Amino acid sequence: xxxxxxxxxxxxxxxxxxxxxxxxxxxxxxxxxxxxxxxxxxxxxxxxxxxxxxxxx
Amino acid sequence: xxxxxxxxxxxxxxxxxxxxxxxxxxxxxxxxxxxxxxxxxxxxxxxxxxxxxxxxxxxxxxxxxxxxxxxxxxxxxxxxxxxxxxxxxxxxxxxxxxxxxxxxxxxxxxxxxxxxxxxxxxxxxxxxxxxxxxxxxxxxxxxxxxxxxxxxxxxxxxxxxxxxxxxxxxxxxxxxxxxxxxxxxxxxxxxxxxxxxxxxxxxxxxxxxxxxxxxxxxxxxxxxxxxxxxxxxxxxxxxxxxxxxxxxxxxxxxxxxxxxxxxxxxxxxxxxxxxxxxxxxxxxxxxxxxxxxxxxxxxxxxxxxxxxxxxxxxxxxxxxxxxxxx
Numbered sequence: 001x002x003x004x005x006x007x008x009x010x011x012x013x014x015x016x017x018x019x020x021x022x023x024x025x026x027x028x029x030x031x032x033x034x035x036x037x038x039x040x041x042x043x044x045x046x047x048x049x050x051x052x053x054x055x056x057x
Numbered sequence: 058x059x060x061x062x063x064x065x066x067x068x069x070x071x072x073x074x075x076x077x078x079x080x081x082x083x084x085x086x087x088x089x090x091x092x093x094x095x096x097x098x099x100x101x102x103x104x105x106x107x108x109x110x111x112x113x114x115x116x117x118x119x120x121x122x123x124x125x126x127x128x129x130x131x132x133x134x135x136x137x138x139x140x141x142x143x144x145x146x147x148x149x150x151x152x153x154x155x156x157x158x159x160x161x162x163x164x165x166x167x168x169x170x171x172x173x174x175x176x177x178x179x180x181x182x183x184x185x186x187x188x189x190x191x192x193x194x195x196x197x198x199x200x201x202x203x204x205x206x207x208x209x210x211x212x213x214x215x216x217x218x219x220x221x222x223x224x225x226x227x228x229x230x231x232x233x234x235x236x237x238x239x240x241x242x243x244x245x246x247x248x249x250x251x252x253x254x255x256x257x258x259x260x261x262x263x264x265x266x267x268x269x270x271x272x273x274x275x276x277x278x279x280x281x282x283x284x285x286x287x288x289x290x291x292x293x294x295x296x297x298x299x300x301x302x303x304x305x306x307x308x309x310x311x312x313x314x315x316x317x318x319x320x321x322x323x324x325x326x327x328x329x330x331x332x333x334x335x336x337x338x339x340x341x342x343x344x345x346x347x348x349x350x351x352x353x354x355x356x357x358x359x360x361x362x363x364x365x366x367x368x369x370x371x372x373x374x375x376x377x378x379x380x381x382x383x
Contacts, residue, residue: 012075018075021077021078021080024079025079027080043117046111
């Protein structure tokens with residue numbers, strides 16, 4: 001039996017079309033995450049921001 | 058650019074390891090046209106609800122409701138991929154067309170469902186989030202998995218899923234369910250059967266091939282035409298309930314009234330004209346007009362509340378309930 005660790009990994013080349021689609025998916029995920037960060041930050045500020053500013057010192 | 062291929066042999070199944078989907082395919086998976094109607098009716102529910110909501114929080118609520126609707130669409134397409142592949146209307150959807158795998162759709166829909174409900178609860182309102190969760194459950198499990206393939210009443214009961222969004226919008230502002238939001242629910246709920254049966258009359262052969270027991274397939278075209286007319290006769294008066302309850306005005310009375318008469322006329326045409334291309338045309342007309350009518354009455358409610366037009370006095374429900382000794 002051959003040692004599986006010494007087996008050469010088989011590589012698959014993505015076609016340009018597949019690369020383009022993967023890039024589009026990655027951009028969509030990045031934009032979504034960015035929008036979520038903005039939304040959670042903004043709503044947190046809206047809901048509790050005033051309480052922080054006006055807290056008893 | 059290369060990627061490690063985990064399989065030792067290269068064959069067609071290896072292709073499944075790489076997503077061929079574009080971001081736009083995931084967008085299509087969310088049924089954007091249905092989503093737009095969901096967002097619009099939810100917006101109306103939010104605007105006419107008593108109380109206030111910060112515009113940004115309101116926009117977040119709408120986004121969550123839209124994503125919840127998209128989750129329902131994606132999970133529906135995951136489960137229905139087999140029958141979607143058979144029907145001409147749906148065979149180009151991302152899964153039957155081979156652009157997205159069923160597993161990807163399931164994962165995408167599940168994440169969206171969990172994410173949209175959690176986000177609506179944490180950022181806006183837990184009662185609204187609970188309603189959204191129930192809506193997704195109702196559409197995916199009750200309608201898609203159970204009713205759709207087993208009963209000709211599938212879209213009558215399943216239509217509830219599409220009727221919840223204005224109620225969710227209302228709950229996002231008030232945190233409650235009231236008689237007014239139930240009326241908004243009823244309008245969309247009673248609109249669904251004549252709307253979908255008009256389409257099913259034209260596409261009945263598709264449904265028959267796919268084994269979906271839509272009313273024209275299981276009970277015949279004549280019975281469907283009768284049911285369309287009966288449901289239309291109930292639907293149009295229900296559209297006038299906002300006047301009775303005092304959350305609609307004169308513009309609404311004119312549009313819902315005149316438009317309702319036109320709706321009944323088109324439903325009557327579907328009932329009367331039963332042969333040839335004229336029958337198909339009558340069904341298409343009712344299908345198209347039903348979308349326009351629903352949009353028109355909700356848009357009128359929206360405008361009346363946004364520009365503060367005078368509303369009808371309506372019936373004092375509290376006095377009515379007290380008077381009835383309830």
